[in-house]
Amino acid sequence: EAQVTQNPRYLITVTGKKLTVTCSQNMNHEYMSWYRQDPGLGLRQIYYSMNVEVTDKGDVPEGYKVSRKEKRNFPLILESPSPNQTSLYFCASSFVGADSYNEQFFGPGTRLTVL
Amino acid sequence: GENVEQHPSTLSVQEGDSAVIKCTYSDSASNYFPWYKQELGKRPQLIIDIRSNVGEKKDQRIAVTLNKTAKHFSLHITETQPEDSAVYFCAAVPRGSTLGRLYFGRGTQLTVWP
Numbered sequence: 001e002a003q004v005t006q007n008p009r010y011l012i013t014v015t016g017k018k019l020t021v022t023c024s025q026n027m028n029h030e031y032m033s034w035y036r037q038d039p040g041l042g043l044r045q046i047y048y049s050m051n052v053e054v055t056d057k058g059d060v061p062e063g064y065k066v067s068r069k070e071k072r073n074f075p076l077i078l079e080s081p082s083p084n085q086t087s088l089y090f091c092a093s094s095f096v097g098a099d100s101y102n103e104q105f106f107g108p109g110t111r112l113t114v115l
Numbered sequence: 116g117e118n119v120e121q122h123p124s125t126l127s128v129q130e131g132d133s134a135v136i137k138c139t140y141s142d143s144a145s146n147y148f149p150w151y152k153q154e155l156g157k158r159p160q161l162i163i164d165i166r167s168n169v170g171e172k173k174d175q176r177i178a179v180t181l182n183k184t185a186k187h188f189s190l191h192i193t194e195t196q197p198e199d200s201a202v203y204f205c206a207a208v209p210r211g212s213t214l215g216r217l218y219f220g221r222g223t224q225l226t227v228w229p
Contacts, residue, residue: 033217040124042204042221043159058216059116090158103149104217106158 002027004107006091012113013081021076021110023091030096032074033058033104034066036087043090049074050096081114088112117142119207121220128195129228136223138205139187147208148188149217150179154201162203163190167210195227 004025013019023032033048035058045058049068063085065077074093078085091107118141128134140148149164165172165179165188172179176195181188192199205220 040221042121043217043219045217048216103161103164106160108158 002105004091004093004105006089006107006110008110009108010111012115014115015082016080019078019081019112021078021089021091021112023074023076023107024072025074025091025093025105026072027093027095027105028071029093029105030071031102031104032068032091032093034064034074034076035090035092036060036085037090037109038087046076046089078112081112083114086112086114117145117207117209117218119205119218119220121205121223123223124221125224125226127226127228130195130197132195134192134195134199134225134227136190136203136205136225137187138189138207138220139185140207140218141186142207142209143183143186144210145186145207146210148179148181149206149208150190151204151206151219152201153204153222159204192225195225197227197229200225200227 007022030051034046035043037043044060046064047066049055055066089110092104094104095102121138146167151159152162153159163174163179165181176193178191202222202224204222206217
């Protein structure tokens with residue numbers, strides 16, 4: 001089954017304790033992205049990646065890191081989480097066309113609470 | 116970068132009525148406009164999209180219209196049903212931007228009352 005998976009789905013942690021949220025897709029998509037969703041603010045992009053070893057900042061990258069060592073995986077790293085990073089996080093992936101846009105497929109989401 | 120504004124933030128309609136959600140964008144070079152639906156506790160999913168060379172697109176009870184001159188696009192849902200209740204997001208992709216770089220509106224919570 002074609003899908004985007006994220007782990008963990010729920011996480012409660014404390015300020016300053018490093019954590020990683022994993023994202024994996026089995027559709028051979030080049031493009032992967034991380035969003036955070038907060039009430040009233042919609043979906044804001046954190047980082048994205050056009051292919052292996054190619055990553056770039058989105059609109060709200062502060063406090064986050066990413067890596068893209070393999071095409072299928074795009075982990076989100078919070079080296080020193082703070083309470084303002086409490087949010088619902090979505091990973092998404094899509095094909096990259098030569099001159100066209102393709103549907104983004106979202107993972108199930110990770111609800112993170114930082115105390 | 117692109118700025119997408121979405122209105123209203125909440126919308127309540129009676130079952131069977133129509134619902135309209137409107138979005139404006141700032142970058143005249145934007146050429147792709149998808150709409151995503153997010154049901155409670157679920158992930159966003161694409162429901163319809165439109166490209167800048169088309170003025171209107173329909174898919175059963177949903178339609179999207181695009182006015183490039185005014186830089187706005189709208190989602191129309193007819194004969195609404197309770198299962199249409201969800202948060203709807205519009206988005207825009209500027210031509211020449213990194214392919215796949217979506218700029219989302221803030222979302223509209225649609226509630227359809229039986």
